[in-house]
Amino acid sequence: xxxxxxxxxxxxxxxxxxxxxxxxxxxxxxxxxxxxxxxxxxxxxxxxxxxxxxxxxxxxxxxxxxxxxxxxxxxxxxxxxxxxxxxxxxxxxxxxxxxxxxxxxxxxxxxxxxxxxxxxxxxxxxxxxxxxxxxxxxxxxxxxxxxxxxxxxxxxxxxxxxxxxxxxxxxxxxxxxxxxxxxxxxxxxxxxxxxxxxxxxxxxxxxxxxxxxxxxxxxxxxxxxxxxxxxxxxxxxxxxxxxxxxxxxxxxxxxxxxxxxxxxxxxxxxxxxxxxxxxxxxxxxxxxxxxxxxxxxxxxxxxxxxxxxxxxxxxxxxxxxxxxxxxxxxxxxxxxxxxxxxxxxxxxxxxxxxxxxxxxxxxxxxxxxxxxxxxxxxxxxxxxxxxxxxxxxxxxxxxxxxxxxxxxxxxxxx
Amino acid sequence: xxxxxxxxxxxxxxxxxxxxxxxxxxxxxxxxxxxxxxxxxxxxxxxxxxxxxxxxxxxxxxxxxxxxxxxxxxxxxxxxxxxxxxxxxxxxxxxxxxxxxxxxxxxxxxxxxxxxxxxxxxx
Numbered sequence: 308x309x310x311x312x313x314x315x316x317x318x319x320x321x322x323x324x325x326x327x328x329x330x331x332x333x334x335x336x337x338x339x340x341x342x343x344x345x346x347x348x349x350x351x352x353x354x355x356x357x358x359x360x361x362x363x364x365x366x367x368x369x370x371x372x373x374x375x376x377x378x379x380x381x382x383x384x385x386x387x388x389x390x391x392x393x394x395x396x397x398x399x400x401x402x403x404x405x406x407x408x409x410x411x412x413x414x415x416x417x418x419x420x421x422x423x424x425x426x427x428x429x430x431x432x433x434x435x436x437x438x439x440x441x442x443x444x445x446x447x448x449x450x451x452x453x454x455x456x457x458x459x460x461x462x463x464x465x466x467x468x469x470x471x472x473x474x475x476x477x478x479x480x481x482x483x484x485x486x487x488x489x490x491x492x493x494x495x496x497x498x499x500x501x502x503x504x505x506x507x508x509x510x511x512x513x514x515x516x517x518x519x520x521x522x523x524x525x526x527x528x529x530x531x532x533x534x535x536x537x538x539x540x541x542x543x544x545x546x547x548x549x550x551x552x553x554x555x556x557x558x559x560x561x562x563x564x565x566x567x568x569x570x571x572x573x574x575x576x577x578x579x580x581x582x583x584x585x586x587x588x589x590x591x592x593x594x595x596x597x598x599x600x601x602x603x604x605x606x607x608x609x610x611x612x613x614x615x616x617x618x619x620x621x622x623x624x625x626x627x628x629x630x631x632x633x634x635x636x637x638x639x640x641x642x643x644x645x646x647x648x649x650x651x652x653x654x655x656x657x658x659x660x661x662x663x664x665x666x667x668x669x670x671x672x673x674x675x676x677x678x679x680x681x682x683x684x685x686x687x688x689x690x691x692x693x694x695x696x697x698x699x700x701x702x703x704x705x706x707x708x709x710x711x712x713x714x715x716x717x718x719x720x721x
Numbered sequence: 722x723x724x725x726x727x728x729x730x731x732x733x734x735x736x737x738x739x740x741x742x743x744x745x746x747x748x749x750x751x752x753x754x755x756x757x758x759x760x761x762x763x764x765x766x767x768x769x770x771x772x773x774x775x776x777x778x779x780x781x782x783x784x785x786x787x788x789x790x791x792x793x794x795x796x797x798x799x800x801x802x803x804x805x806x807x808x809x810x811x812x813x814x815x816x817x818x819x820x821x822x823x824x825x826x827x828x829x830x831x832x833x834x835x836x837x838x839x840x841x842x843x844x
Contacts (some may be wrong), residue, residue, distance in 0.1 A: 312742055313734065320733035363731075528736060531773045535789035544773070578835060585774045585833040588809040589788065592776075 314354050318347050321364040322444045323529060327416035328368045330423070333375055334479050336441060336469050342375035343367065349374075364413075414533045415481045422490045423477050425497040433468040435501055440465050443522050452515050453504065491534065495543050495599070498526045502547050506554075509705035510562035520551050541590035542600030548583035549606035552576040563705050568615035580610045601630045620649040637663045641673055644680075653680035671700040675710060682717065691717055723764060723843045727798065732772060761841055767803065768836040775832045778813055780820035786813060790830050803837065 322343065329339035346367040360366035424438040436454065439445045445453075451461035482490060505519030527544040534540055556574035559565055587603045605626045612618040627643035640663060648656035657680050660673070667673035678693035694714050701707035738746070757763040772790050779785040802819070806812040809831065816829040 312738075316734045316737040316742070317731065320731075320737040525736065528771065528773055529733075532733075535773065536787075541773075581833065581835070582770050582774060585770060585809070589774065589776055592786070592809065 311355060313359070314351060317354075317359060317363045318350060318367075319444060321367050323417060323420065323442050323526075324364040324413050325367040325371060326441060326444075327413070327420035328364075329371050329375065330420055331416050331479060332372055336423070336472065338375055338378070339371075340441060341378065342371035345374040345378075346371035415487075417529070417533060418482060418487060418490050418494065419479065421494040421497070422482075423472055425493050426472055426475065426477060427493075428471055428475055429468050431500060433464055433471075434497060435504060436461060436465050437468040437472075438497060439501065439519075439522065442526065445518075445522070449518075453519050455512060455515075491530070491537065491540070494530065495527075495540060498523050498530065499543060499547070499599075501526070502550075506550060509558055509564055509703055512703075513558055513562050517554065520547070520554070523547060524551065536593075538590035538593040538595050539597040539599050541586045542597060542603045545583040545587040545590065546599055546603035546606055548579045548586070549603060549610050552579035552583065552610065558705075563708055567609060568618075572613065575610070583607065584610070596629070596633075598630060598634050601626055601633065605630075618649075620646050624650055637666045638670070638672075641667060641670075641676060645676060648680055648683075653683040656680050657684075669700065671697055671702060671706060674700065675713075678710070678713060682713070687717055725801075736771065757842075758840070764840040764842040765803065766836070766838045766840065767834050770833045770835045772832075775830055776809065776813065777828050777830050778816040778820060779828045780823065780826060784817045784820055790832070791828070796827055803834070 325346070326339050326343050329342050330336065333339050333342065349370050350363075350367060354360070420442060421438065424441055425434045429437070432454070436450055439450050439453075440447065447462050447465065448458050450465075451458045454461065456464075502520055502523035505516045505521075505523065508516035524544065524547050527540065527547060531537070531540045531544060552575050553567075553570060555576065556570040556572070557565055557567075583603065584607055587600065587607055590600050590603075605623055608619050608623050608626070624643060624646035627639060627646055631639045631643060640659065644656040644659045647659055657677070660667070660677065660680075663673075674693045674697035678690045678697060681687075681690035681693055691714065694710050694717070697710045698707050698714075701710060754763055754766060775788075775790045777787045777789065777791050779787065779791075802815075804812065804815055806815065812831045816831050820827075820829055
């Protein structure tokens with residue numbers, strides 16, 4: 308007798324691999340998904356009595372493939388279904404398919420599936436929604452809730468994304484080595500986007516979107532199991548774990564953001580931090596640094612500081628400079644400016660930002676940070692103006708609320 | 722006689738547990754451990770981090786450091802150490818030294834611990 312919870316967890320964790328393999332057979336996302344659903348129904352009726360198969364994913368692929376073929380036949384011509392017992396008597400066949408489906412095959416299937424979902428023709432939100440539906444198996448209402456849109460709108464978005472992929476004639480051949488490396492980068496970026504969808508939420512939305520963070524970490528782990536020697540994937544997971552470790556401390560009871568320096572570090576998740584640090588350690592041994600590893604190293608320095616004043620800002624500033632060289636972006640420079648302010652004072656930070664005034668003009672955090680630097684210098688009037696700009700650009704009530712607090716403090720009698 | 726009891730399970734399934742399931746499982750395990758602890762029969766309890774956090778050091782004149790647990794299927798787990806190291810590099814050094822001392826083929830897997838509770842059985 309197998310625990311139903313175990314069956315549920317096994318189905319969820321086999322899903323990406325099984326759907327990926329079924330997509331290779333059928334070259335059709337809808338058909339692959341339906342075939343997987345059918346296989347799950349059979350698993351639910353068999354596994355609890357007969358025990359789990361040796362390789363759940365292989366079992367689901369085989370049963371799903373048979374049921375998909377039946378569906379095609381049935382659609383083509385009404386024929387009788389083979390009887391259920393014959394279809395499900397899979398003892399030997401399961402062993403054979405499990406042997407053939409080695410890691411290499413899984414790897415290509417998975418990458419293809421993830422890559423199909425993050426197709427460059429799709430807008431980012433469409434790609435993320437599709438990946439959560441197809442790869443993670445979240446329901447449309449779950450995804451709609453996470454993105455704060457109606458179910459109907461989300462259904463349409465996913466349908467449109469599928470149609471776009473069907474039209475664009477995505478190639479289903481096994482990717483070559485170069486292509487594989489390129490795809491892995493795109494897939495890693497998508498996993499991080501999913502994470503950020505969950506992480507950037509605040510206020511009442513935070514609870515509903517938190518599962519996205521966990522799902523992204525789960526997908527990251529899956530990728531690393533498939534590519535165990537990719538330091539950037541290790542870095543990506545480390546980064547997500549180190550950030551997610553703060554989730555219990557980073558929002559107050561009203562869902563307002565608590566700044567890193569004001570967080571109760573006792574509420575950080577020590578287990579996640581330990582795993583993040585272990586993975587980062589492992590990644591660095593490869594001596595192949597990349598943007599995720601550098602960002603994880605920055606998060607690690609924050610995690611290692613027992614109190615906010617112990618933060619190693621000099622090292623953080625150096626890491627941001629490294630990141631700037633790898634991936635020049637005004638946003639990275641803005642982050643570096645925050646470290647510079649700690650090290651050399653607000654004046655130096657403002658000087659670093661001055662050339663970026665125009666490019667960052669529409670960016671909430673830019674005006675927020677500038678306001679804080681000006682405030683520290685006692686230039687209250689300019690600080691007020693910067694905070695005013697920031698409020699106009701705030702993306703959420705929590706962001707606006709935070710800036711308003713700063714403004715109230717500025718106008719309070721001293 | 723002391724016995725080691727090693728835990729094997731499907732990592733992907735365990736990794737997909739919800740926080741509630743995880744808590745419930747740990748609670749049930751804790752109940753079993755408490756009985757043993759009360760009898761003074763419980764030794765160290767350790768939980769390992771996921772295999773993705775593992776590094777393998779293959780023994781040999783030039784020890785090979787690899788990602789992940791890559792023991793060959795003909796090799797069996799024969800024992801384990803718990804060592805306190807500053808960094809992964811330091812832990813790998815220990816594994817290399819142990820490998821040289823043993824002189825046989827095989828490998829050591831360096832796997833960070835997630836939970837560690839020293840016990841007192843056999844003390």
